[in-house]
Amino acid sequence: MRKMLNTLYVTTQGAYLNKEGETVVVNIERETRLRLPIHTLSSIVCFGQVTCSPFLLGHCAENGVAVSFMTGYGRFLARVQGPVAGNVLLRRQQYRQADDLAASARLARMFVLGKILNCRTVMARAMRDHGGKVNADGIDKTLQVFSRVSRGLVNETALDNIRGIEGQAANDYFGHFNDLIVAQKADFVFAGRNRRPPLDRVNCLLSFLYSLLYHDARSALETVGLDPAVGFLHRDRPGRLSLALDLMEEFRPVLADRLALSLINLGQARKKGFRVLESGAVVMDDETRKTLLTEYQKRKQVEIEHPFLKEKLPLGMLMFAQAQLLSRYLRGDLDEYPPYLWR
Amino acid sequence: MYAEADYVMLSALQHYQYCPRQCALIHIEQIWAENLHTAEGRILHERADSREKGAKGCVRTVRTLPIRSARLGLSGQADVVEFHEDGKVFPVEYKRGRPKANRCDEVQLCAQALCLEEMLGVAIMEGALFYGRNKRRHAVFFDGQLRHLAEETVSQVHELFRTGVTPKAEYAKKCDQCSLMSACLPKSCTDARSVRKYLAGMLRGIDEKDAQHPVCDDSGRLSE
Numbered sequence: 001m002r003k004m005l006n007t008l009y010v011t012t013q014g015a016y017l018n019k020e021g022e023t024v025v026v027n028i029e030r031e032t033r034l035r036l037p038i039h040t041l042s043s044i045v046c047f048g049q050v051t052c053s054p055f056l057l058g059h060c061a062e063n064g065v066a067v068s069f070m071t072g073y074g075r076f077l078a079r080v081q082g083p084v085a086g087n088v089l090l091r092r093q094q095y096r097q098a099d100d101l102a103a104s105a106r107l108a109r110m111f112v113l114g115k116i117l118n119c120r121t122v123m124a125r126a127m128r129d130h131g132g133k134v135n136a137d138g139i140d141k142t143l144q145v146f147s148r149v150s151r152g153l154v155n156e157t158a159l160d161n162i163r164g165i166e167g168q169a170a171n172d173y174f175g176h177f178n179d180l181i182v183a184q185k186a187d188f189v190f191a192g193r194n195r196r197p198p199l200d201r202v203n204c205l206l207s208f209l210y211s212l213l214y215h216d217a218r219s220a221l222e223t224v225g226l227d228p229a230v231g232f233l234h235r236d237r238p239g240r241l242s243l244a245l246d247l248m249e250e251f252r253p254v255l256a257d258r259l260a261l262s263l264i265n266l267g268q269a270r271k272k273g274f275r276v277l278e279s280g281a282v283v284m285d286d287e288t289r290k291t292l293l294t295e296y297q298k299r300k301q302v303e304i305e306h307p308f309l310k311e312k313l314p315l316g317m318l319m320f321a322q323a324q325l326l327s328r329y330l331r332g333d334l335d336e337y338p339p340y341l342w343r
Numbered sequence: 344m345y346a347e348a349d350y351v352m353l354s355a356l357q358h359y360q361y362c363p364r365q366c367a368l369i370h371i372e373q374i375w376a377e378n379l380h381t382a383e384g385r386i387l388h389e390r391a392d393s394r395e396k397g398a399k400g401c402v403r404t405v406r407t408l409p410i411r412s413a414r415l416g417l418s419g420q421a422d423v424v425e426f427h428e429d430g431k432v433f434p435v436e437y438k439r440g441r442p443k444a445n446r447c448d449e450v451q452l453c454a455q456a457l458c459l460e461e462m463l464g465v466a467i468m469e470g471a472l473f474y475g476r477n478k479r480r481h482a483v484f485f486d487g488q489l490r491h492l493a494e495e496t497v498s499q500v501h502e503l504f505r506t507g508v509t510p511k512a513e514y515a516k517k518c519d520q521c522s523l524m525s526a527c528l529p530k531s532c533t534d535a536r537s538v539r540k541y542l543a544g545m546l547r548g549i550d551e552k553d554a555q556h557p558v559c560d561d562s563g564r565l566s567e
Contacts, residue, residue, distance in 0.1 A: 087373045089507050113542070117549070147549050154542055225373070308541050309531055328532050331372070331509055336538035341545050 008036060008044045013072075017044070018053040024060075041065050043219075048072030066219075086225010086327065093330045094243075098230045105159040107246070107329075107337055108233035112166045113153045114250025114339025119173045120146040121342045122253045126180040126261070135179040142172050162233070166249075177202075180261055187271035188264045197281035201274045204282040205263060205292065209256035210248070212296060213319075217244035217251075220323040226330075247322060254342045255315065259299055263292065308338040345416025351500050353410075353419025356454055356493075359500045360447030361517070366500065367509035368523050376522045383475075384439045401428035410458040415497045421455045423473075432459055434470040441476040446492060448472050449483050453493040456485050 008024065010017065016027045024041065026034040038059065043066040046052065052067060060067050061082035069077045097103035123139050123146075149165055156162055170193075178190040181202070190202040198204040218241055221228040231242025233249070263269040273288035284292070300316030313321060322340055329337040351370070358366035368374045403426040411418035423435040436452045449472070456467040471480040483489075503510075512529040521527070530536070 087371060089371065117545070120549075143553070147546070147553070151546055154539075154546075307545065308538070309528065324526065324528070325531075328528060329538075333509070333511065333528075333532035334536075334538050336542070338538040338541055343548075
């Protein structure tokens, strides 16, 4: 599997980036502050007054390193990117299958299957680790429901049924989510999913983690040449990256929910790290966000064996691997799309 | 006669000879990745491709010469072409590594000769392969058999591109040397692997795990 690459964030105002051979050089006040070999980078993000030489931009485009320019406050301005990855035959196949309800259902059930089984693993692990503290009876029943539903999903062909199963499973899962919180229970109470805006600390953590996943899913799909906006489980909606949402499903429990629970249960997230606004919306402070980002990055480094590829790779590469498997399924290399199933 | 839009690249012949799936991944799927082997080859060619013209005695040497054949629908570059005083045209192709057991390098060189014959209106009887490893030239004679093999490969590549269908992977030892291995997934994208079987296995695994380690003490409830 290919290497996990880094993103270079340049926030120093007045910085100038140029190319020297195969390296990216960061100059501040005419002094070289940093040199990075281009092959270790996946992207460069420039905030505010940061400039790049045209040769560096060209070199980045050739090497598949995306360069983004943001305002000092992080609003996206522009992006320099090389040729579109992948090929038109793949994208056409994606559009054709998205237009076809039966073909969409075939893929949608796999995204949902991955989501449900991985939710199941999150719950089963909590049972194993904190058997005495959690609502064992209710969770146990849900585990059984989830494995029964999963067996049925493999042969489900109606998109509406698949969406129904997904909705019901999400209800069951989030119905037990509060039971999986075993520490700081008074400060972190989860009574259901809300996001616009998040109205409690748990939802605040989840929403932020999901937005990280969303961005990772987008770039994984773009890297393999798929259109992140055209989905199968999620239908087209302007401004929404439906395929990124599809691909995220199997990763929500593994990369986001599990991490949110650890942050709470290990006391890395604290009540005082959140603020309740006048409207009732909950936001996290910079320190909590930094802790969360650090833990997210750490989690991405963890190596796992991919159960279908039978290859070791860091968790951070999983979405890329799944995007690749999705493109191989669409090109006819695989009999179904194999969701990532966390063990 | 092919339309220019339908020309295939000379390098595709080489890729096709090595592995039809690799050829499809590069030229249809537009996937490229570099590893040690491709980087070495690129550097060797960058040196050969300096587009210098040289004259050694009565031989004029041209590097990186753009060539094509409308009859075969083929275009690309010849690394080195020697123009001898007696009118002889002599193509030389640079290769990293050592001479190979199969004829893929010869096929590529022969295809270059076919292009040059068409463009220059001459007959080209021989050329040479220069291998980086032993730094030696190996003469290649463009006999009827090799010409036939080259033309056959060209039409196979055209057929592959016309259908646009990437052949299924077949894992072989050479896959470990291929820079596209991680994009190709030769162990997973074969007819032998089935996602349905993988899913069935995973579901069975969950049932077994539940049976072995009942999550609840009351294991009776698991036999639903």
